[in-house]
Amino acid sequence: MRAFITMIYRQTKRFFRARSRVMGMIINPLIWLVFFGLGWSKVFNNPMARTIFGGVDYLTFLAPGIFAMTIFNQSFVSGVSVIWDKQFGFLKEVLVAPASRKETILGRLTGDSLLTTVQGLIILLLTFLLAENLKISGIIPALLIGFLLAIAFSGFGTSLALKMESMEGFQMIMMVLMLPLTFLSGAIYPIEAMPSWMKALAYINPLTYAVDGARYYLVGANVTKFSITIDWAVLSLLAVVLVGLAMVEFEKATID
Amino acid sequence: MYAIEVENLVKKYGDFEAVKGISFKVNKGEIFAFLGPNGAGKTTTVHVLTTLLRLTSGKATVAGHDVVKEPMEVRKKIGIVFQDPSLDRELTAYENMYIHGRIYGLTGNKLEEKIERLLKFVELWEFKDKPVKTFSGGMQRRLEIARSLLHEPEILFLDEPTIGLDPQTRAHIWDYIKAMKEEHNMTIFLTTHYMDEAEQLADRIAIIDHGKIIAEGTANELKKLVGNDVVYLKLEAPEEVKCLKAEFIKGCKILADGKVQLEVENAAEALPKLFTLVQHLGVKILEVTYHRPTLNDVFLHLTGREIREESGENPFKRIVRMRMRR
Numbered sequence: 001m002r003a004f005i006t007m008i009y010r011q012t013k014r015f016f017r018a019r020s021r022v023m024g025m026i027i028n029p030l031i032w033l034v035f036f037g038l039g040w041s042k043v044f045n046n047p048m049a050r051t052i053f054g055g056v057d058y059l060t061f062l063a064p065g066i067f068a069m070t071i072f073n074q075s076f077v078s079g080v081s082v083i084w085d086k087q088f089g090f091l092k093e094v095l096v097a098p099a100s101r102k103e104t105i106l107g108r109l110t111g112d113s114l115l116t117t118v119q120g121l122i123i124l125l126l127t128f129l130l131a132e133n134l135k136i137s138g139i140i141p142a143l144l145i146g147f148l149l150a151i152a153f154s155g156f157g158t159s160l161a162l163k164m165e166s167m168e169g170f171q172m173i174m175m176v177l178m179l180p181l182t183f184l185s186g187a188i189y190p191i192e193a194m195p196s197w198m199k200a201l202a203y204i205n206p207l208t209y210a211v212d213g214a215r216y217y218l219v220g221a222n223v224t225k226f227s228i229t230i231d232w233a234v235l236s237l238l239a240v241v242l243v244g245l246a247m248v249e250f251e252k253a254t255i256d
Numbered sequence: 257m258y259a260i261e262v263e264n265l266v267k268k269y270g271d272f273e274a275v276k277g278i279s280f281k282v283n284k285g286e287i288f289a290f291l292g293p294n295g296a297g298k299t300t301t302v303h304v305l306t307t308l309l310r311l312t313s314g315k316a317t318v319a320g321h322d323v324v325k326e327p328m329e330v331r332k333k334i335g336i337v338f339q340d341p342s343l344d345r346e347l348t349a350y351e352n353m354y355i356h357g358r359i360y361g362l363t364g365n366k367l368e369e370k371i372e373r374l375l376k377f378v379e380l381w382e383f384k385d386k387p388v389k390t391f392s393g394g395m396q397r398r399l400e401i402a403r404s405l406l407h408e409p410e411i412l413f414l415d416e417p418t419i420g421l422d423p424q425t426r427a428h429i430w431d432y433i434k435a436m437k438e439e440h441n442m443t444i445f446l447t448t449h450y451m452d453e454a455e456q457l458a459d460r461i462a463i464i465d466h467g468k469i470i471a472e473g474t475a476n477e478l479k480k481l482v483g484n485d486v487v488y489l490k491l492e493a494p495e496e497v498k499c500l501k502a503e504f505i506k507g508c509k510i511l512a513d514g515k516v517q518l519e520v521e522n523a524a525e526a527l528p529k530l531f532t533l534v535q536h537l538g539v540k541i542l543e544v545t546y547h548r549p550t551l552n553d554v555f556l557h558l559t560g561r562e563i564r565e566e567s568g569e570n571p572f573k574r575i576v577r578m579r580m581r582r
Contacts (some may be wrong), residue, residue: 006358010344010351017346017387089342097332097359139362241315255308 003099007107009115011078015115018085022119029070029123033130036188037062054223059131063222064214065187066127067142069151071120072207073178075150078112079157079246080173083164092255105250109158109243120146124218138217145217148235149179149210155242159249186196191225209234257320259284259411259443260305265314267300274300276467277314282445282567287437289458291448291551293563294519297467299339302415305445306336319410335409337400339416339447345389349399352388353406360407374402377433395426401432411443411481412436449563451551460571462553468567470558475551482549484558485523487530489516490543502533510554515543 012131041058044050053061085091094104121143128134160173182188184198185207191199202208213231216224224231260282265550267275275297282288290298298457303309305318306328316323319333324578343352350371357367375381377428389398399415404412414433418426434457436442448454454461462472484506491514499508503527504548507519523546534541556565 002361002363003359006355008357010355013351014344014346085344088345089338089340089465090344091342092308092338093342093344093356095308096331096334096336096361097356098328099359236338255303 001102003097004102004107004110007104008111011107011108011111012115025074025119026122028073029066030071030126033059033062033066033123035094037066038130039134051252052220054190056219056223059127060133060219061129061190061215062188063124063131063134064142064218065185065211067120067124067146067218068207068210068214069182069187070123071116071146071150072153072181072210074116074119075113075153076157076174076178078116079109079154079159080161080164080170082108082158082161083167083170086161087167091253095253095255101251101253102247103190105158105245105247109151109154109212109246110190112154113147113214116150116154117143117147120150134218136183138219141217142214145210145213145231147234148239149207150243152235154213155239155244155246158246159242162246162249162253163218181205181207184208185211186225206238207240257284258282258317259319260288260445261315261317262301262305263315265301265304265316266312267297267304267309268312274467275304278464278467278469280462280472282443282467284443285437285441286459287433287444287446288455289454289461290445290464291449291451291454291458291461291555291563292447292464293449293561296449296464296557298449298464299415301464302336302447306334306413307331318523333347333410334413335407335411336413337397337404337406337415337417339419341396341400343388343396343399343403347386348385348387349375352399353403356403357406362407370406374405375399377405377435378402394421394428397421397425397429401429405436408440409442411445414444414446416447416449418448418450426450426453433457439544451555451563455551461551463551463558465555465559472555478551478554479549480521481552483540484521485526485546485548486517487518487520487523487526487544487546489518489530489534489541490514491516491534491539492540492542500530500533502529504529 016116037059042057044053049058059185082091085094095101122141124139163168184202184205185201191202191208195200209226209231212224212226213228213235216228216231258281263279264277265275265279266273266277279299290301290572292298300309305316305323307323307330311324318330321329323330344355347355353371353375353376354367357371362370372381375384378397378401380402383391383395388399391399401417415431418429421429430453433444437444446457458475460472460474461478462469463478464470471481499510500516501508504520505518506521509517511517517529527546528543531541554564555561
């Protein structure tokens with residue numbers, strides 16, 4: 001347990017040391033919500049548009065999507081930040097320690113994911129000020145969905161970072177993965193409205209199930225695409241697989 | 257039992273053989289140095305011994321445990337200061353120490369007391385709450401040394417502990433290393449490409465080049481590979497002097513300029529004896545100089561090259577610059 005707790009401690013310390021980064025991570029989703037969401041919500045302020053968005057106003061539809069998007073972005077970035085530990089050498093300190101590596105990396109992922117979930121909470125609270133029909137009772141289950149998403153993608157980012165040789169590939173992967181996955185998740189427009197080939201991609205996009213799950217709890221069952229059981233199942237499976245992968249990769253890690 | 261025992265260790269990266277079957281033993285409580293130029297395989301060996309790299313073939317035992325079969329047992333007993341920094345730059349000196357201590361199973365008052373004692377030992381206590389990224393290279397090194405001692409390892413690995421530091425800081429770090437050995441009777445495995453460092457610190461030295469150990473022994477033993485100390489005497493009446501003879505004189509030559517060149521095993525001990533001897537002959541000594549072989553001479557003798565770090569300018573660059581000047 002000691003390595004697990006220690007890594008949570010370390011990630012938390014680091015997080016609060018880099019306040020500007022924290023601000024950046026909150027400001028980005030806010031820009032989406034205000035300048036994108038508020039703008040389009042005026043355009044979509046008619047009964048016909050409301051039916052497209054499951055009978056709710058656009059901001060209410062968008063809010064869970066922005067919440068999931070924030071967590072997704074942040075968790076991926078924090079996972080990949082293992083590459084900084086590689087660059088600045090702290091990774092060696094961890095690898096040479098007589099502590100279970102599986103436990104160490106699990107502690108790191110858990111710490112990062114808790115922090116990411118807290119950021120998700122902040123975004124969620126801010127969206128409550130803008131969107132009309134969000135359910136306060138949905139916050140806690142939505143955060144649990146967020147945590148699963150966070151730990152899954154932290155794990156994915158970590159595995160990726162352990163494989164990566166340098167920082168160069170990093171920006172590239174961000175560009176190739178993050179925006180398309182966001183657009184293909186039903187966060188910004190309903191999956192129903194997509195052409196069938198896009199729909200197919202949306203179905204295999206893990207983020208889709210987090211957006212759907214968050215929407216179930218924050219807005220209601222009438223705006224969701226899948227049953228909540230499927231959302232939980234997909235996210236849990238994904239978290240187990242991706243965290244497991246990160247643990248295996250970390251166990252094998254050497255310092256070539 | 258030895259602290260470290262290595263037999264026929266080979267480490268390959270693809271086709272490249274970084275370590276080509278080395279064998280050596282390190283006694284408990286001694287400082288053992290790997291001396292060799294950059295790229296000789298020193299760091300690779302350290303990484304294999306500290307379980308961070310898997311060896312290709314051979315056998316390595318550290319603190320009685322096989323590095324391949326029982327890496328966790330090895331990790332419990334070693335401390336390491338890496339060649340490149342391995343601190344968390346965003347955190348403070350104290351936090352770096354604290355996290356290390358926690359990962360190694362230390363807690364509470366005991367941990368706090370140790371951190372304080374060690375940070376004071378390396379004279380960083382007053383900077384304990386400053387982020388490491390604000391530290392100079394020397395301060396970071398000192399913090400890493402303090403950190404590596406926190407869990408009281410049996411064997412300490414120091415990979416080029418003073419590389420890139422100024423002479424004053426280097427001397428300072430040497431003092432810490434000597435103090436550590438004396439206080440804790442710790443076994444220290446040191447790698448370096450500085451001859452003076454190996455000579456100052458090490459009980460025994462292995463000279464390594466191109467992945468092979470080419471000589472091993474104490475600094476004095478190694479120097480004897482090159483030859484004896486040489487003493488030059490300038491006497492008042494050289495033409496009257498024949499070669500000096502005594503048991504401790506291994507060779508004698510009268511040089512063209514009238515000086516006498518004498519080979520002795522240890523110049524420091526031989527000089528007083530020489531003075532008495534010459535006095536007996538009733539001749540006055542005008543000048544005395546002597547030359548002891550350095551470890552650099554040893555390396556030169558064994559490889560035909562000097563060990564010195566390239567002064568940041570390799571021959572190729574020099575050629576390019578000459579071309580550009582034209």
